[in-house]
Amino acid sequence: MDENILSVSGLKVKFDNHVILDDVSFDVRRDSTLAIIGPNGAGKTILFKAILGLIPFEGKVEWAPKVRIGYVPQKLYVSNDLPLTVSEFLGFKEKNMGKVTQILDEVGLGESNTREAHRGHRLLNTRLGALSGGELQRVLIVFALLDQPNVLLFDEPTSGVDISGEETVYSLISKLKKEKDLTIIFISHELEVVYKHADTVLCLNKEKVCFGPPKDAIDKQSLAALYGEDIHFYKHHNHENSHEHGD
Amino acid sequence: METNLLFLIFVGALVGAASGYLGSFMVLKRMSLVGDALSHVALPGMAIALVFGVNPMLGAILALAVAVIGIWYLGEKTEVYPEALVGVFFTASLALGILVTPEPELLEALFGNLENIRLVDGLVTIAAAIITFLVMRQISKKLLLGVISEDLAKSTGIKMSQINLVYLLLVGLVVALGVKFVGTLLMGALVIVPAAAAKNLAGSIRHFVFLSSFLGVLSIILGILSARVFGIPSGPSVVLISIGFFVLSYFINKLRG
Numbered sequence: 001m002d003e004n005i006l007s008v009s010g011l012k013v014k015f016d017n018h019v020i021l022d023d024v025s026f027d028v029r030r031d032s033t034l035a036i037i038g039p040n041g042a043g044k045t046i047l048f049k050a051i052l053g054l055i056p057f058e059g060k061v062e063w064a065p066k067v068r069i070g071y072v073p074q075k076l077y078v079s080n081d082l083p084l085t086v087s088e089f090l091g092f093k094e095k096n097m098g099k100v101t102q103i104l105d106e107v108g109l110g111e112s113n114t115r116e117a118h119r120g121h122r123l124l125n126t127r128l129g130a131l132s133g134g135e136l137q138r139v140l141i142v143f144a145l146l147d148q149p150n151v152l153l154f155d156e157p158t159s160g161v162d163i164s165g166e167e168t169v170y171s172l173i174s175k176l177k178k179e180k181d182l183t184i185i186f187i188s189h190e191l192e193v194v195y196k197h198a199d200t201v202l203c204l205n206k207e208k209v210c211f212g213p214p215k216d217a218i219d220k221q222s223l224a225a226l227y228g229e230d231i232h233f234y235k236h237h238n239h240e241n242s243h244e245h246g247d
Numbered sequence: 248m249e250t251n252l253l254f255l256i257f258v259g260a261l262v263g264a265a266s267g268y269l270g271s272f273m274v275l276k277r278m279s280l281v282g283d284a285l286s287h288v289a290l291p292g293m294a295i296a297l298v299f300g301v302n303p304m305l306g307a308i309l310a311l312a313v314a315v316i317g318i319w320y321l322g323e324k325t326e327v328y329p330e331a332l333v334g335v336f337f338t339a340s341l342a343l344g345i346l347v348t349p350e351p352e353l354l355e356a357l358f359g360n361l362e363n364i365r366l367v368d369g370l371v372t373i374a375a376a377i378i379t380f381l382v383m384r385q386i387s388k389k390l391l392l393g394v395i396s397e398d399l400a401k402s403t404g405i406k407m408s409q410i411n412l413v414y415l416l417l418v419g420l421v422v423a424l425g426v427k428f429v430g431t432l433l434m435g436a437l438v439i440v441p442a443a444a445a446k447n448l449a450g451s452i453r454h455f456v457f458l459s460s461f462l463g464v465l466s467i468i469l470g471i472l473s474a475r476v477f478g479i480p481s482g483p484s485v486v487l488i489s490i491g492f493f494v495l496s497y498f499i500n501k502l503r504g
Binding site: 081 | 394395398401451455
């Protein structure tokens with residue numbers, strides 16, 4: 001059962017003859033955690049959309065049989081006046097609210113925590129547009145988890161997360177992985193979390209720049225190919241300011 | 248006469264409910280102006296039907312079907328929503344429709360006329376309203392998920408493109424039915440205004456969709472009654488009453504902070 005869950009070969013995406021991704025090939029092992037890094041405009045989100053089949057592409061994208069994919073999109077602009085509550089939103093996928101609250105618990109939005117006794121209930125009746133960035137992202141994670149996926153595609157887990165969240169989205173991901181048979185593919189800007197949470201990294205800048213375990217794959221050469229020659233900002237240490245923010 | 252009025256009110260209420268229901272999604276999809284402009288397309292269809300001596304409702308349905316497929320195609324196949332193009336196309340069809348429509352029927356086509364609603368129109372309307380509600384029951388969740396994020400919806404296996412087409416066809420159908428009551432110039436308002444009013448008041452989708460349908464029904468019923476009482480055309484009276492609800496909802500929303 002340790003075969004590949006996803007196999008991508010010769011992937012090419014273009015919009016109006018403008019090549020966004022060219023000749024990207026990689027495999028993802030079952031139960032692994034793959035991070036995709038690269039500068040803005042490198043085609044990371046486009047790569048996600050292609051492997052999800054949301055946009056046309058050339059080349060091959062092969063998922064293992066019986067794969068169930070959960071997708072957590074990067075940004076969701078939910079208008080504040082959209083009259084849609086969290087429970088209605090999650091109800092699109094799951095009618096059984098018992099199951100919904102159980103998964104809310106798992107991602108730290110539930111009622112089991114006594115200090116937050118009414119939080120799950122309050123949250124379910126809150127409008128989607130009124131949630132904080134961190135809450136919305138967790139709700140989207142819950143939405144993805146309701147189908148009991150065995151692959152989770154996660155676009156920029158930290159964008160839009162509030163600092164007051166009791167645990168980071170990454171520790172949540174780690175927790176989920178321990179509890180379930182789950183392959184995770186995430187896009188990130190922060191090299192630090194790649195070292196900490198991914199066992200494989202794909203560096204992307206329109207084409208594949210590097211691929212492999214983060215410690216081996218991310219070197220001076222690949223960083224130069226990603227972010228430019230004169231950038232020497234990164235060392236794999238845990239000192240402060242050691243993470244780079246894109247945008 | 249009395250049974251006739253009751254029948255009109257019943258059929259009208261169905262049109263109001265269906266318009267309000269569909270309109271709530273139109274507002275969420277931020278297609279309000281398209282909904283409004285769409286109603287103008289009914290006019291050339293009715294005009295051509297009148298020239299050939301066919302039931303104008305049939306002409307309206309056909310013209311709207313063509314327009315809806317056009318809107319859908321532009322929305323699906325192009326990246327930027329071609330708003331200006333829609334504006335140009337629809338005002339052009341209104342202008343053409345005014346030229347082609349025979350003079351005696353023009354006022355009625357533009358503003359609606361209750362006196363000319365026949366039994367067969369009523370029966371077609373009842374059937375179409377039932378179809379609308381049944382189909383919407385199947386697609387409303389998918390449609391809503393698409394409003395939040397088309398990518399998210401597609402990633403769960405929903406064929407958004409098909410859902411959008413079905414939805415727009417229903418809008419075209421309901422607009423064609425409502426034209427008899429409120430006319431081509433104002434039918435768009437019956438789709439949009441009750442929904443806009445409901446959005447000011449609703450706290451959840453269930454509440455929103457219900458309220459929008461309910462305000463659509465109330466607007467039609469009160470509009471028909473006041474048209475009868477004051478001897479005015481039904482179109483303006485229905486629309487003005489729905490606008491009254493909108494103004495009211497706006498202030499209620501303000502008061503609640």
